[in-house]
Amino acid sequence: xxxxxxxxxxxxxxxxxxxxxxxxxxxxxxxxxxxxxxxxxxxxxxxxxxxxxxxxxxxxxxxxxxxxxxxxxxxxxxxxxxxxxxxxxxxxxxxxxxxxxxxxxxxxxxxxxxxxxxxxxxxxxxxxxxxxxxxxxxxxxxxxxxxxxxxxxxxxxxxxxxxxxxxxxxxxxxxxxxxxxxxxxxxxxxxxxxxxxxxxxxxxxxxxxxxxxxxxxxxxxxxxxxxxxxxxxxxxxxxxxxxxxxxxxxxxxxxxxxxxxxxxxxxxxxxxxxxxxxxxxxxxxxxxxxxxxxxxxxxxxxxxxxxxxxxxxxxxxxxxxxxxxxxxxxxxxxxxxxxxxxxxxxxxxxxxxxxxxxxxxxxxxxxxxxxxxxxxxxxxxxxxxxxxxxxxxxxxxxxxxxxxxxxxxxxxxxxxxxxxxxxxxxxxxxxxxxxxxxxxxxx
Amino acid sequence: xxxxxxxxxxxxxxxxxxxxxxxxxxxxxxxxxxxxxxxxxxxxxxxxxxxxxxxxxxxxxxxxxxxxxxxxxxxxxxxxxxxxxxxxxxxxxxxxxxxxxxxxxxxxxxxxxxxxxxxxxxxxxxxxxxxxxxxxxxxxxxxxxxxxxxxxxxxxxxxxxxxxxxxxxxxxxxxxxxxxxxxxxxxxxxxxxxxxxxxxxxxxxxxxxxxxxxxxxxxxxxxxxxxxxxxxxxxxxxxxxxxxxxxxxxxxxxxxxxxxxxxxxxxxxxxxxxxxxxxxxxxxxxxxxxxxxxxxxxxxxxxxxxxxxxxxxxxxxxxxxxxxxxxxxxxxxxxxxxxxxxxxxxxxxxxxxxxxxxxxx
Numbered sequence: 001x002x003x004x005x006x007x008x009x010x011x012x013x014x015x016x017x018x019x020x021x022x023x024x025x026x027x028x029x030x031x032x033x034x035x036x037x038x039x040x041x042x043x044x045x046x047x048x049x050x051x052x053x054x055x056x057x058x059x060x061x062x063x064x065x066x067x068x069x070x071x072x073x074x075x076x077x078x079x080x081x082x083x084x085x086x087x088x089x090x091x092x093x094x095x096x097x098x099x100x101x102x103x104x105x106x107x108x109x110x111x112x113x114x115x116x117x118x119x120x121x122x123x124x125x126x127x128x129x130x131x132x133x134x135x136x137x138x139x140x141x142x143x144x145x146x147x148x149x150x151x152x153x154x155x156x157x158x159x160x161x162x163x164x165x166x167x168x169x170x171x172x173x174x175x176x177x178x179x180x181x182x183x184x185x186x187x188x189x190x191x192x193x194x195x196x197x198x199x200x201x202x203x204x205x206x207x208x209x210x211x212x213x214x215x216x217x218x219x220x221x222x223x224x225x226x227x228x229x230x231x232x233x234x235x236x237x238x239x240x241x242x243x244x245x246x247x248x249x250x251x252x253x254x255x256x257x258x259x260x261x262x263x264x265x266x267x268x269x270x271x272x273x274x275x276x277x278x279x280x281x282x283x284x285x286x287x288x289x290x291x292x293x294x295x296x297x298x299x300x301x302x303x304x305x306x307x308x309x310x311x312x313x314x315x316x317x318x319x320x321x322x323x324x325x326x327x328x329x330x331x332x333x334x335x336x337x338x339x340x341x342x343x344x345x346x347x348x349x350x351x352x353x354x355x356x357x358x359x360x361x362x363x364x365x366x367x368x369x370x371x372x373x374x375x376x377x378x379x380x381x382x383x384x385x386x387x388x389x390x391x392x393x394x395x396x397x398x399x400x401x402x403x404x405x406x407x408x409x410x411x412x413x414x415x416x417x418x419x420x421x422x423x424x425x426x427x428x429x430x431x432x433x434x435x436x437x438x439x440x441x442x443x
Numbered sequence: 444x445x446x447x448x449x450x451x452x453x454x455x456x457x458x459x460x461x462x463x464x465x466x467x468x469x470x471x472x473x474x475x476x477x478x479x480x481x482x483x484x485x486x487x488x489x490x491x492x493x494x495x496x497x498x499x500x501x502x503x504x505x506x507x508x509x510x511x512x513x514x515x516x517x518x519x520x521x522x523x524x525x526x527x528x529x530x531x532x533x534x535x536x537x538x539x540x541x542x543x544x545x546x547x548x549x550x551x552x553x554x555x556x557x558x559x560x561x562x563x564x565x566x567x568x569x570x571x572x573x574x575x576x577x578x579x580x581x582x583x584x585x586x587x588x589x590x591x592x593x594x595x596x597x598x599x600x601x602x603x604x605x606x607x608x609x610x611x612x613x614x615x616x617x618x619x620x621x622x623x624x625x626x627x628x629x630x631x632x633x634x635x636x637x638x639x640x641x642x643x644x645x646x647x648x649x650x651x652x653x654x655x656x657x658x659x660x661x662x663x664x665x666x667x668x669x670x671x672x673x674x675x676x677x678x679x680x681x682x683x684x685x686x687x688x689x690x691x692x693x694x695x696x697x698x699x700x701x702x703x704x705x706x707x708x709x710x711x712x713x714x715x716x717x718x719x720x721x722x723x724x725x726x727x728x729x730x731x732x733x734x735x736x737x738x739x740x741x742x743x744x745x746x747x748x749x750x751x752x753x754x755x756x757x758x759x760x761x762x763x764x765x766x767x768x769x770x771x772x773x774x775x776x777x778x779x780x781x782x783x784x785x786x787x788x789x790x791x792x793x794x795x796x797x798x799x800x801x802x803x804x
Contacts, residue, residue, distance in 0.1 A: 353707040
């Protein structure tokens with residue numbers, strides 16, 4: 001005899017199941033199946049209720065700081081959106097309204113971690129690849145191991161809990177994913193998140209490092225591109241220093257950091273005499289001329305032999321570098337002036353009514369050649385710079401001639417118009433006089 | 444016998460030249476305080492002639508394809524001797540011709556020159572006005588720049604609002620569902636073949652009717668001359684009136700030259716079928732009053748779409764205006780005041796809405 005769903009099937013009638021027996025058996029099977037599904041449903045429902053029920057907020061929304069949690073704020077956070085309740089981090093029983101039961105050790109309540117425990121606390125989930133895969137398979141899970149290599153992580157390990165831990169950058173109950181504009185670690189917000197500590201002179205006093213980085217960064221081209229231009233690929237603090245593994249790049253590795261974006265300039269620098277010279281003097285590449293946080297838009301005045309020129313920090317009159325800088329500067333300024341001259345004459349011709357679309361488009365090529373020449377100064381080789389400048393000069397010469405021709409054409413048209421108008425006026429006057437004469441004659 | 448006499452004799456033997464010249468010599472034009480309005484019709488004809496001549500010259504270089512249209516106009520403007528002049532005169536001439544055509548229409552309306560027996564002259568004139576607007580609309584696409592592409596999109600979208608056959612009209616005009624190279628080819632054919640053919644026919648009819656019935660005298664002047672016959676004045680059409688017209692034509696030619704030299708028609712940016720509409724896109728000035736009206740109308744007026752109602756109202760207004768001579772029984776009184784009021788309203792609406800469209804942000 002076999003039991004199926006607890007219903008005994010009788011085969012004592014020689015294996016043939018009678019009609020009534022078969023019907024009864026079928027009904028019994030259906031009944032038990034419904035019972036099973038009902039139990040399963042109730043079990044799931046209760047488990048679902050258990051997942052979404054969060055009695056913690058019933059109390060903690062009413063309490064004052066430091067126990068207060070804003071339910072609206074929490075409900076907007078990424079953790080709440082993924083169905084993780086307070087117990088997901090703090091342990092305890094979120095379904096119980098009884099405080100003692102909800103926050104009992106038996107229910108696994110961990111309470112509020114101390115600052116030095118926070119990275120490890122977060123890493124319980126965020127460092128568990130298998131667990132995180134259930135939410136987002138592409139999320140990294142090495143943040144904690146990276147953090148341990150950072151300046152923050154090393155100081156924390158030594159017992160300094162003033163340094164940044166996860167909650168300082170990401171928030172506590174209001175955590176948003178980094179690609180959410182509300183997140184403290186959204187690219188546009190990163191500098192101010194770091195600046196909360198690093199720009200606070202009193203807070204940073206024990207560490208004896210500058211606190212003007214944020215102020216300098218706010219003047220930089222990178223800040224302008226990111227915040228004003230909306231270019232999220234523009235660098236912010238974490239781009240150069242790292243995020244979880246944050247540390248300043250070493251003197252010899254600054255070029256590698258800049259070259260992740262500024263590839264050509266880095267290649268030219270690598271082939272230039274400056275590379276070895278800077279290494280010998282212990283000077284960081286890129287930063288020596290361009291600064292690190294307050295990187296301004298470079299101008300032609302950066303290079304040359306004037307008082308403002310950066311070259312003069314190291315070079316002096318008579319040395320080869322001084323001569324090269326002087327010549328390069330003169331040529332760059334000359335091409336820039338040549339482009340401006342061509343543009344002005346073409347604009348004048350255009351306003352005079354002559355079609356100059358083609359030479360204007362060609363002039364853009366000269367602007368590109370000037371940009372290439374400015375990039376090639378990182379080789380500090382006059383010949384390399386002159387290569388690009390020569391192409392630019394050819395274009396400006398041709399477009400200036402086109403502008404002159406266009407102005408000549410405008411002048412020719414106006415002369416032609418003047419002649420035609422004289423002829424027309426003479427004709428109209430002649431007609432008028434003829435009509436008067438005609439109408440004076442007796443009919 | 445002199446050469447001139449021999450030629451005259453040759454023409455007379457074949458075409459009745461002397462009889463034709465006799466008609467021309469005896470044709471007169473009434474002279475009164477509204478006579479200057481008589482120049483508008485001739486001016487429109489002169490400008491049409493300018494358009495034909497400049498259009499033929501442009502045809503020598505223009506290529507009606509998406510790959511060639513813009514470039515060929517650029518070539519005309521930069522490389523063809525006097526190409527800039529011909530192209531700019533053609534573009535400015537179109538606008539000035541439409542202006543004089545509209546002015547001629549309103550002057551005929553207010554001077555009541557459409558009265559019996561000139562009803563068909565009015566009708567043929569209205570058809571010519573629609574043809575001239577068609578010239579303007581079809582020609583605007585041909586330079587194939589962004590403005591003309593999107594103005595054509597907006598304009599043909601309006602055509603789709605016509606009930607029942609709207610979509611068919613749209614597809615017929617565009618050569619498909621969207622404005623494309625097929626639209627350009629189609630508009631080119633319409634602009635250089637279909638419309639000129641029709642225009643020639645109706646100009647011929649219109650001129651014949653004008654010659655047949657002579658120049659109309661406004662009712663107030665007619666009444667004045669009836670009461671005081673000694674005040675009636677007229678001049679011979681040829682040479683007196685014609686020479687005066689010639690003066691006006693020369694002045695118009697000079698004005699077109701100045702516009703071409705100081706304000707050459709722009710090339711613009713080449714049309715990009717996948718690009719977005721330039722900011723503030725709008726049709727040419729002669730369609731602006733309709734465009735602005737449609738912008739004012741709400742999306743829905745009762746059960747009817749606002750745009751549809753607008754198109755229907757304009758259609759009805761156009762029909763009433765076209766068949767006006769058959770509504771004006773010329774018996775004076777309330778009917779006369781109603782017609783005059785309608786004319787004042789139409790002119791004020793056209794000017795006011797156009798001005799508003801340009802002045803409002």
